[in-house]
Amino acid sequence: GNSVTQMEGPVTLSEEAFLTINCTYTATGYPSLFWYVQYPGEGLQLLLKATKADDKGSNKGFEATYRKETTSFHLEKGSVQVSDSAVYFCAGTLLGSNYKLTFGKGTLLTVNP
C-alpha cells in the first residue's frame, strides 16, 4: 500500500557534521513531498517541499530532491547546528488527495556541541 518509510533514529551528530535522513515512498501517481520538523514541545513546522520530479526543496540550509526513479526524498544539511536538534518527519500526498498527508514515523536528531 501507500506508505512513507524514513530512517529509524535516533541520529546523534556533532556540530558542523553532515546530515542525511533517508526517506522513500510507495505511491501510485506523483505525490507532493514534504519534510516537517518538530522542535521539543511544539507542533510540526513545514521545513521544505517539492511538488514534482527533480524539484529541489530548500530552507534553512536543508535540502531534499524529489527523485522519481528511486522514489526518494532524502533530507540533507551540510553543517548541522545544536539548534537543529528536533524530530524530522517525511510526508507525502500519497493517496491522490491534496489534503491527505501520509507521514513517516519521524527521526529524532540530536546535535551535540
Added chain:
Amino acid sequence: ETGVTQTPRHLVMGMTNKKSLKCEQHLGHNAMYWYKQSAKKPLELMFVYSLEERVENNSVPSRFSPECPNSSHLFLHLHTLQPEDSALYLCASSQDSSGRSYNEQFFGPGTRLTVL
C-alpha cells in the same frame, strides 16, 4: 494571536470524564484537521473539515467527536476515553483549493492528553 493555537496544552482526565480540546486558526484557511501523535507511531489523521463540512473520518472511535462551528474553530469532544488514547493531539489548517497539486498544512503546538 498568530498561526494555529490549541488549548489546553496539557490535559489529564479520568476515563469517565468529558472534556473538549479547542483549536483556532488565524490564517484565513478553510480546512482544518485533527491528528493523533502517539509514541513511535506515524501521525494518524483523525478528522478533516473543509469549508466546515466533514470530509474525512478515518474510522475513529465514537468516543472522539469533532465539531467545526466555523472555518476558524475546531473542537474535539472527548468522553469515556481509554488509557491508550493518551497521546499528543495536533490540530492543523490549510487552504483547500481544488486544482492545486499540494496543500501545505500549518500545525498548532498540540494538546498533551493523559487518560488515567
